[in-house]
Amino acid sequence: xxxxxxxxxxxxxxxxxxxxxxxxxxxxxxxxxxxxxxxxxxxxxxxxxxxxxxxxxxxxxxxxxxxxxxxxxxxxxxxxxxxxxxxxxxxxxxxxxxxxxxxxxxxxxxxxxxxxxxxxxxxxxxxxxxxxxxxxxxxxxxxxxxxxxxxxxxxxxxxxxxxxxxxxxxxxxxxxxxxxxxxxxxxxxxxxxxxxxxxxxxxxxxxxxxxxxxxxxxxxxxxxxxxxxxxxxxxxxxxxxxxxxxxxxxxxxxxxxxxxxxxxxxxxxxxxxxxxxxxxxxxxxxxxxxxxxxxxxxxxxxxxxxxxxxxxxxxxxxxxxxxxxxxxxxxxxxxxxxxxxxxxxxxxxxxxxxxxxxxx
Amino acid sequence: xxxxxxxxxxxxxxxxxxxxxxxxxxxxxxxxxxxxxxxxxxxxxxxxxxxxxxxxxxxxxxxxxxxxxxxxxxxxxxxxxxxxxxxxxxxxxxxxxxxxxxxxxxxxxxxxxxxxxxxxxxxxxxxxxxxxxxxxxxxxxxxxxxxxxxxxxxxxxxxxxxxxxxxxxxxxxxxxxxxxxxxxxxxxxxxxxxxxxxxxxxxxxxxxxxxxxxxxxxxxxxxxxxxxxxxxxxxxxxxxxxxxxxxxxxxxxxxx
Amino acid sequence: xxxxxxxxxxxxxxxxxxxxxxxxxxxxxxxxxxxxxxxxxxxxxxxxxxxxxxxxxxxxxxxxxxxxxxxxxxxxxxxxxxxxxxxxxxxxxxxxxxxxxxxxxxxxxxxxxxxxxxxxxxxxxxxxxxxxxxxxxxxxxxxxxxxxxxxxxxxxxxxxxxxxxxxxxxxxxxxxxxxxxxxxxxxxxxxxxxxxxxxxxxxxxxxxxxxxxxxxxxxxxxxxxxxxxxxxxxxxxxxxxxxxxxxxxxxxxxxxxxxxxxxxxxxxxxxxxxxxxxxxxxxxxxxxxxx
Numbered sequence: 040x041x042x043x044x045x046x047x048x049x050x051x052x053x054x055x056x057x058x059x060x061x062x063x064x065x066x067x068x069x070x071x072x073x074x075x076x077x078x079x080x081x082x083x084x085x086x087x088x089x090x091x092x093x094x095x096x097x098x099x100x101x102x103x104x105x106x107x108x109x110x111x112x113x114x115x116x117x118x119x120x121x122x123x124x125x126x127x128x129x130x131x132x133x134x135x136x137x138x139x140x141x142x143x144x145x146x147x148x149x150x151x152x153x154x155x156x157x158x159x160x161x162x163x164x165x166x167x168x169x170x171x172x173x174x175x176x177x178x179x180x181x182x183x184x185x186x187x188x189x190x191x192x193x194x195x196x197x198x199x200x201x202x203x204x205x206x207x208x209x210x211x212x213x214x215x216x217x218x219x220x221x222x223x224x225x226x227x228x229x230x231x232x233x234x235x236x237x238x239x240x241x242x243x244x245x246x247x248x249x250x251x252x253x254x255x256x257x258x259x260x261x262x263x264x265x266x267x268x269x270x271x272x273x274x275x276x277x278x279x280x281x282x283x284x285x286x287x288x289x290x291x292x293x294x295x296x297x298x299x300x301x302x303x304x305x306x307x308x309x310x311x312x313x314x315x316x317x318x319x320x321x322x323x324x325x326x327x328x329x330x331x332x333x334x335x336x337x338x339x340x341x342x343x344x345x346x347x348x349x350x351x352x353x354x355x356x357x358x359x360x361x362x363x364x365x366x367x368x369x370x371x372x373x374x375x376x377x378x379x380x381x382x383x384x385x386x387x388x389x390x391x392x393x394x395x396x397x398x399x
Numbered sequence: 400x401x402x403x404x405x406x407x408x409x410x411x412x413x414x415x416x417x418x419x420x421x422x423x424x425x426x427x428x429x430x431x432x433x434x435x436x437x438x439x440x441x442x443x444x445x446x447x448x449x450x451x452x453x454x455x456x457x458x459x460x461x462x463x464x465x466x467x468x469x470x471x472x473x474x475x476x477x478x479x480x481x482x483x484x485x486x487x488x489x490x491x492x493x494x495x496x497x498x499x500x501x502x503x504x505x506x507x508x509x510x511x512x513x514x515x516x517x518x519x520x521x522x523x524x525x526x527x528x529x530x531x532x533x534x535x536x537x538x539x540x541x542x543x544x545x546x547x548x549x550x551x552x553x554x555x556x557x558x559x560x561x562x563x564x565x566x567x568x569x570x571x572x573x574x575x576x577x578x579x580x581x582x583x584x585x586x587x588x589x590x591x592x593x594x595x596x597x598x599x600x601x602x603x604x605x606x607x608x609x610x611x612x613x614x615x616x617x618x619x620x621x622x623x624x625x626x627x628x629x630x631x632x633x634x635x636x637x638x639x640x641x642x643x644x645x646x647x648x649x650x651x652x653x654x655x
Numbered sequence: 656x657x658x659x660x661x662x663x664x665x666x667x668x669x670x671x672x673x674x675x676x677x678x679x680x681x682x683x684x685x686x687x688x689x690x691x692x693x694x695x696x697x698x699x700x701x702x703x704x705x706x707x708x709x710x711x712x713x714x715x716x717x718x719x720x721x722x723x724x725x726x727x728x729x730x731x732x733x734x735x736x737x738x739x740x741x742x743x744x745x746x747x748x749x750x751x752x753x754x755x756x757x758x759x760x761x762x763x764x765x766x767x768x769x770x771x772x773x774x775x776x777x778x779x780x781x782x783x784x785x786x787x788x789x790x791x792x793x794x795x796x797x798x799x800x801x802x803x804x805x806x807x808x809x810x811x812x813x814x815x816x817x818x819x820x821x822x823x824x825x826x827x828x829x830x831x832x833x834x835x836x837x838x839x840x841x842x843x844x845x846x847x848x849x850x851x852x853x854x855x856x857x858x859x860x861x862x863x864x865x866x867x868x869x870x871x872x873x874x875x876x877x878x879x880x881x882x883x884x885x886x887x888x889x890x891x892x893x894x895x896x897x898x899x900x901x902x903x904x905x906x907x908x909x910x911x912x913x914x915x916x917x918x919x920x921x922x923x924x925x926x927x928x929x930x931x932x933x934x935x936x937x938x939x940x941x942x943x944x945x946x
Contacts, residue, residue: 048524048525048532049521051495051528052524052525052528109748109749111752155930155931156930159934161748162683162689162748162752163885163889163934165689165748165752166881166882166885166926166930167926169878169881170923170926170927174923174924177916177919177920178920180916181916181920227514227515230513230514230515230516230520231513233524234508234513234514234520234524235503235506235513236510236513238492238499238500238503239500239503241489241491241492242503244489245489245490245491245492246487246488246489248451248483249483250472250489250500251451251471251472252449252471252474252475252483252487253475253480253501253503253504253563253567254472254474254475254476254503254504254567255472255503256472257472263510297756300749300752301756301757304753309491341768342767342772343764343871346760346763347761347764347765348764349757349760350756350757350758350760350761350764351757351761353754353760354739354757354758354761357753357754357757358742358743361746361750
């Protein structure tokens, strides 16, 4: 176990606790940069997919993990981000402008949607956002002149500083692009967490009443969280649509938002790491399952298998490891650091009976 | 000099009159206590000052400003901080982060600055942390600094909640039953702290408390409430010996 | 005439939505859990009946099968509460929402494994064909659905007013702690509420399957039922039924009189409208949390 002697306030402010931790993350980054030389193009595509899911997951994590608002409608923001980015590109904007602008537009729309949705708590918010996700599907069809409707749209070619980024001819560039996006988003996320806004998020999550008594404007904080969350998810959605190259109303169904929510729970709600771990699970589960069914000698695909297995994983996690994969890792790490002095109930869940959000 | 004034304040929930034509004045620099039996409306008075409730009539002013014009989250900006009867902390955050939320009203940086973590943000963070460390030192919270609230014992949470209010550097501190559920020793500590809060920090304290021992030791003036109306006001001794107060607590036997 | 026709078929759909919504609200009131799998419960109820009744499976007489279906679905609901939901009791809402959604995924998968993904139709005595009166074409199944829903509502109402268990459920839903102190076994009561929700879902499933075919994805109508529950007010049983009827009636009318696409959107647009202007539903009273 490492002990931190804190000698200045910056110790609590900076990104890494100590040099060792900074070294570990630098090593991870080096590995990520070296990845195109270590694995073939197929797996590089999968890695890109993980990064894209992570971006979307970070967006939802900010809302659900940090601010405590469950959204089942983030597929709507993925769609918005994607269509906004592509429409801007078609209007002649270079990708490097269209992409962040698409995220900002989605964020603003998200904040606008949040203003009425804010009045809703827990379940009501979940249902309202679910309705939003379903409506988006229909709206994309109805707005056919812009969205291409059911026929969908083809992603325009992407040029960044004159280099064409194409997933077939230049998969490494695509991977790096996704990596840069995810790094920038993660940095913004971390910066928020160590600033007053991030603490206001946690305050709203844990006790609205006392957050107010401390001067936190609940409506404003939630709107900001919703907006930033929608914006980040919009960036992820844009990457997802561009990576798929063709997309229509069915690319962003409400099922996607449910998967996204499940993903961050499997990864570990409230942790940045959780979004990444969850993304790894969700991106590789189909591969693992197809390998498993192949080895069992089954040649036909079993419909619903993927969601069924995913559902089972979810239930097991919620019952036995509500802190997700990252929570499990924390427990293992603490156990190893303290060995042999770790106590079993160090992480015991506190049961809160009848902590009701119902207004009565 | 009067800091907080309630003037003829009435609050009704449906047919029930929770606070009835209450007038009171808290002077700058004093420790003022509200006492009274359960359901007398003591916490309701706090919730009126915090603007969670709006009175049907009457005026509440703080330092000459009309409190009723403010939303609940604007009240702290005047320098009013409070604790809650049933401890309302941010359970999943650390003690340090809880105290830092207390600094919320002092933030000056914008969202974009915070996202980019510009030097201005770091400078401000250092100021916040300096202020919070002072509170941690004052309340001896060092051992719990980086612990999450969920998992801390009740007595510590009570202190953390007071610390969070102090971190906002208020002019008026509202303490809702600071000693309830505390051991004799912890209550003793609370007494010294309240004394120091007033003497060293110059903060005016308004508290709701049942423990008359604590009240008579730390308070300058006491107001007794029953059924939302004022029964008696004065020094702790005067109020304790006031016939109406004795009647409200014990009953006279013949009338009840 | 056309209006009447639309109205009847809309009401019949609305009854199914309403019954599924009733299941949500029952569970929500009693346990504060939101069962996003209620639609899949309905699908399961329909398939269990189909498995017992249809000649290609067990081929039992419908009226013999009916009590068996209720027992199976009731036990299913009770066990689910006992082994899964009770473990997360008191945890945050997000966990419970995801848990029940995941449950729905699993039910859909299992139903697909057992009964396949082709739409099947139930050999139901309610599938009565159409009645023609001049221009008017009445689906007799629709009329039967409305009658059965009405009867079930009466029965449930009596159950909550008259029986000991029903009263205990009411008490537990209003204040768990107080109910517990009054000697009501709150946990067992919650299990029974899940059982009841399973049975109501089975009825809804049988009614749904009497109107048309059923397949593992039929549970998705649960989302519309959800909208119905919110429109009616999440804490109110009659509200849930009314909400169901509103959604059911709006759909065919929107399809008939509004431009294409609107009938899909209408229930959700209404839902969002209700959430904006009456966040606690059209038929619910609201009280404010005390600090």
